[in-house]
Amino acid sequence: MTSAALSFRYVGDSGMDETMNQQLLIDNGLPNSLAPVLSFKALDETHHVLPDVKVSTVFGSDRGNLVVPYGxxxxxxxxxxxxxxxxxxVRVTVQRKTEARNPAGSHDVTTQALDSHGRAIEKFERFSAVRLINEDNFPVFVRIAYILWDQPPKGVTQQAVEVTPIGGLTSVPAHGTAVVKVSGKAAAAVARNSYGPAVSIKAYNSQ
Structure with a gap:
């Protein structure tokens, strides 16, 4: 699946432990960062469209919310x-692609859950803040998603059943860190889901 500079590959289950299911891999061949708006059609094993299946995204590539760097x-x-x-x-259609207002780096911004004293703890615990770490040599802008995963039977891909934003658009300095407090709906989601099922804290480039 290709549209000029952008190409796509859907990976339902990589077969590797600790790898998130239902990923859309996006390749960008241009030297600048793009903020595409994508639409999707779900396909079965014979590549026929499943008309009753709605496809949505966690990071917002269907809304122009995800910034895709070169690579x-x-x-x-x-x-x-x-x-x-x-x-x-899935069949991917590029509805629109524009140059992002803020470039994204080649490294993923990583996250670390923190307790109320600023100490690093496991993401499965009840955390109070998230530290963002930027390895690139220029500042980047990211959002944080707190994801609750279902626990499907064997042979069925694991799906994000609840996605809660933590904070808003956050600038992370070059080779630096930023700390985002957990409050409001995010704090309620962490309290509800901590010490329970599988969760992820993911930062993604955005605008």
Missing amino acids: GSYDILRFSGPGKHDVTD
Whole structure:
């Protein structure tokens, strides 16, 4: 699946432990960062469209919310509706692609959960803040998603069933860090889901 500078590959399950399911890998062949608006159709194993399956995203590549640097990035897809467990691939259409207002770096911004005293703790615990770490030599702008995953039976891909933003658009300095406090709906989600099912804290380039 290709549209000029952008190409896509859907990976339902990589077969590797600790790897998120239902990923859309996005390759960007241009030297500048792009903020595409994508649309999707879910496909079954025979590559027929599943018309009743709605496809949405965690990071917002369907809304122009995800910034894709040169080289590429990824989003996480969510499926709903009759036939959602039959999805084996997706058809991607680029509705629009524009140059991002703020460039993204080649390294993913990483996250670290912190307790109320600023100490590093596990993401499965009840954390009070998130430290963002930028390895690139220029500042980047990211958002944070707190993701709750379902626990499907064997042979069914794991899906993000609840996605809660932590904070808003945050600038992380070059070779530096930023700390985002957990409050409001995010604090409620952390309290509800801590010490329970699988969760992820993911930062993604945005605008």
